[in-house]
Amino acid sequence: MNMRTPLSRVRGLGSAGEGTGHFWLQRLTGIANLLLTIGFVSFVLASLGASHEQFTAQFSNPFTTALLILFITSGVVHMRLGMQVIIEDYVHEEGAKLACLIANTFFCVAVALVGVLSVIQLAVGG
């Protein structure tokens, strides 16, 4: 027996109303992370034992600045989605689940903001 209304079947968005949005964004940011990881690891290797002057000098290259901003933003969107699934799998009590999901979003937004603002400041040399 099909309990779904014809409209819901046409929309195809499922019970959460998001369709494949979460799945797709997790894959998309995963692919981005895969590419950006190569640049990120190179950046870290170039920064080993660097003085403050040597480290900040790297940000005169706009590609380095762009790479780090992209890695932080793609990484944060990806890790927020990933942690959401982990929370939904293990935290079943409704109130605690909601609190964890909110904390997850707050944490990720804060990490992204501090990261991106720091990179911008290093780039403009403020």
Added chain:
Amino acid sequence: MADTPAKGAASARPLSPHLQIYRPAITMIMSIMHRVTGAALYFGTLILVVWLAAAASSPAAFDTMQWLLGTIVGQLVLFGYTWALFNHMLGGIRHFIWDTGAMLEKATTTRLAWLTLVGSLGLTFLVWVVGYIVWL
């Protein structure tokens, strides 16, 4: 459906087996590792951001972070981060392959799981050798 026992009543039917019933298989271990490394990277991003924030705030703060990350404990954490990143990255590639419906045969998944483990250890080793050459 008719003879389903009431909630809380003892059931005569066998319960579905859970994790601890199975003999560990490499596919299962690497599946768990993908989640564990994803969660580890979640907090690893925090280290990256603190490092960048330190550099943006002052030379003294940055020097403290560079020193901290260079200690034995700091290096152990970074080594774990490196391995988690490569393990999760190769695990992610595995997911992308499976998303196309390919390579889901039992023998193939076992081989892919071993490849993920060996590949991630190899990449971690490679990056750390390069890292020590750069650093020392």
